[in-house]
Amino acid sequence: MVEYYQPTSLQEALKIRSENKVTPYAGGTDLMIEADENLCYLFLNKVCEMRGIYEDAEYIRIGAACTYEKILQSELVPQILKDAVSQIAAPAIRNLGTMGGNIGNGSAKADSALVCFALDAKLQLSSVSGSRLVDIDKFYLGRKKLDMAENELITEILIPKADFGRYSYFKVGARNALAISRVSFAGVLSLKDGRISNIACAFGAVADTVLRFKDLEKMFLGKTLAEASAIKQDFVSAYSQSIVPIRGRVSMEYRKAVCMNLLNEFLSQSDI
Amino acid sequence: MNSIDFVLNGKEVKFTGNPAARLLDVLRDDFRLTGVKCGCKEGECGACSVIIDGLLVNSCMVAMGSINGSTITTIEGYCETARYAVLDKAFASVSAVQCGYCIPGMVLAAECVLAKTPHPTEDEIRVGISGNLCRCTGYNAIVNAISIAAKEGNGLW
Numbered sequence: 001m002v003e004y005y006q007p008t009s010l011q012e013a014l015k016i017r018s019e020n021k022v023t024p025y026a027g028g029t030d031l032m033i034e035a036d037e038n039l040c041y042l043f044l045n046k047v048c049e050m051r052g053i054y055e056d057a058e059y060i061r062i063g064a065a066c067t068y069e070k071i072l073q074s075e076l077v078p079q080i081l082k083d084a085v086s087q088i089a090a091p092a093i094r095n096l097g098t099m100g101g102n103i104g105n106g107s108a109k110a111d112s113a114l115v116c117f118a119l120d121a122k123l124q125l126s127s128v129s130g131s132r133l134v135d136i137d138k139f140y141l142g143r144k145k146l147d148m149a150e151n152e153l154i155t156e157i158l159i160p161k162a163d164f165g166r167y168s169y170f171k172v173g174a175r176n177a178l179a180i181s182r183v184s185f186a187g188v189l190s191l192k193d194g195r196i197s198n199i200a201c202a203f204g205a206v207a208d209t210v211l212r213f214k215d216l217e218k219m220f221l222g223k224t225l226a227e228a229s230a231i232k233q234d235f236v237s238a239y240s241q242s243i244v245p246i247r248g249r250v251s252m253e254y255r256k257a258v259c260m261n262l263l264n265e266f267l268s269q270s271d272i
Numbered sequence: 273m274n275s276i277d278f279v280l281n282g283k284e285v286k287f288t289g290n291p292a293a294r295l296l297d298v299l300r301d302d303f304r305l306t307g308v309k310c311g312c313k314e315g316e317c318g319a320c321s322v323i324i325d326g327l328l329v330n331s332c333m334v335a336m337g338s339i340n341g342s343t344i345t346t347i348e349g350y351c352e353t354a355r356y357a358v359l360d361k362a363f364a365s366v367s368a369v370q371c372g373y374c375i376p377g378m379v380l381a382a383e384c385v386l387a388k389t390p391h392p393t394e395d396e397i398r399v400g401i402s403g404n405l406c407r408c409t410g411y412n413a414i415v416n417a418i419s420i421a422a423k424e425g426n427g428l429w
Binding site for chain 2: 002003004005006025028029031032033035036037038039040041043045046069089090091092093095096176177178
């Protein structure tokens with residue numbers, strides 16, 4: 001029989017990861033599309049430390065092998081993430097699929113990764129020699145290129161505990177269930193004393209990684225909604241210049257047009 | 273680890289083949305459970321649905337190694353139950369079956385809807401079967417059948 005690993009503790013999982021050439025398998029729903037029978041899997045679905053959802057003073061901590069269904073049931077998880085997760089695939093996939101797997105697969109179409117970009121989430125990466133935290137946007141280096149060493153595992157997704165204020169999540173696919181995003185958008189906007197204190201606009205399934213332009217977001221920071229509305233056209237045209245989609249299952253032109261529509265919809269919903 | 277032990281339709285079984293093999297293929301080819309249908313092998317159609325530890329999953333999306341210690345029910349095991357008898361009668365009563373290819377998966381999806389919500393709304397039924405594609409009936413008859421089963425099988429779920 002070919003070797004396989006199904007550890008029940010994180011310590012055991014990290015040791016196996018460091019000593020063997022293995023492919024980490026959380027929910028399997030991305031990996032099994034290709035189903036390469038020559039791979040040696042490190043099954044993470046029984047590792048207790050990676051299956052729960054906890055909170056500490058700063059973060060909601062979602063175990064990398066926690067299923068979408070558990071995320072939907074959790075009272076700790078912010079609604080924007082639940083909105084995204086509830087539109088992923090269908091129940092039978094949500095019973096298996098995980099955020100850790102979705103992110104580790106490296107696709108810019110990963111719906112849960114998109115929300116992580118909008119919420120400034122961090123990833124905890126662990127190995128036998130220790131753990132480190134990485135900002136989600138620094139984790140994605142390019143198409144299917146991740147800042148992750150051969151001996152590391154994504155162990156947790158950390159969502160800052162903050163009031164994200166207004167949010168919009170849009171997924172454009174070919175059908176309601178079981179759809180791969182053609183374009184997706186996650187936006188948040190919060191106000192403090194009547195002024196915009198945080199804004200994030202993230203675009204998924206458009207380029208090699210999720211797109212977010214922090215420099216452009218700064219145009220609105222510190223402004224009232226009325227002041228932001230006054231420069232809305234400049235804001236939108238700056239995005240129009242910055243978003244350069246790649247061709248995929250759908251054309252560049254289509255993706256670009258949908259991105260701009262979704263951005264405009266988010267701004268309208270935010271009273272800008 | 274050198275074997276994969278699990279409970280299949282109530283019996284303890286052992287698998288010593290490739291841990292990276294798809295559960296779908298093993299169920300059909302090794303265990304000859306051909307009620308588990310193969311539609312797409314990419315998690316898009318639900319024809320291969322089975323119940324693992326009480327949850328609906330697509331068996332094409334599962335590598336054998338991940339199910340060590342699990343309990344699996346396929347349509348062959350489920351059709352021995354009183355709940356199945358109710359669903360069977362309800363599906364037949366409104367002609368919810370045409371070609372039948374999606375039906376083993378659809379019936380197990382219905383079981384999971386009713387196990388979670390014994391008296392589901394139409395929306396809850398539609399979400400529950402949203403991963404199971406049927407190209408014949410247009411779904412209305414199937415949704416109707418599941419509603420009827422919820423009424424007729426009152427107390428079973």
